[in-house]
Amino acid sequence: MKTNFRKLIATVLVLLAVACFGTMTAFAAGEDTAEPTAATTAADTETESTNDHNTSMSVGLIAAALATGLAGIGGGIAVAAGAPAAIAANSENPKTFGKSLIFVALGESIALYGLVISIMILSRLV
Numbered sequence: 001m002k003t004n005f006r007k008l009i010a011t012v013l014v015l016l017a018v019a020c021f022g023t024m025t026a027f028a029a030g031e032d033t034a035e036p037t038a039a040t041t042a043a044d045t046e047t048e049s050t051n052d053h054n055t056s057m058s059v060g061l062i063a064a065a066l067a068t069g070l071a072g073i074g075g076g077i078a079v080a081a082g083a084p085a086a087i088a089a090n091s092e093n094p095k096t097f098g099k100s101l102i103f104v105a106l107g108e109s110i111a112l113y114g115l116v117i118s119i120m121i122l123s124r125l126v
Contacts, residue, residue, distance in 0.1 A: 060124070079108055
């Protein structure tokens with residue numbers, strides 16, 4: 001019972017850290033969107049637009065990395081829970097191989113969905 005509670009606490013702490021990092025990134029991205037004044041030169045305006053593009057690019061890259069990483073972690077947890085149960089069910093009754101394979105594949109598809117989402121995010125950045 002203690003090990004399950006420790007795993008739950010560790011998972012909650014990791015998710016809390018990711019949420020705090022995402023919030024800080026969003027606030028940092030929103031700070032440098034000040035309106036240019038009329039006295040700015042063309043070079044200053046070009047630099048500010050480049051900085052805005054770099055900020056949105058960095059936030060997009062972080063979002064793609066989080067989508068892939070968290071989906072991979074979730075898929076690993078799902079396969080870690082489903083594969084031993086599938087092996088046990090298959091050892092008791094060989095006819096359950098197809099059904100157990102579906103449950104393991106569903107866990108792996110979570111990681112694939114995260115990869116597809118990150119590819120979609122990266123295609124919007126270019």
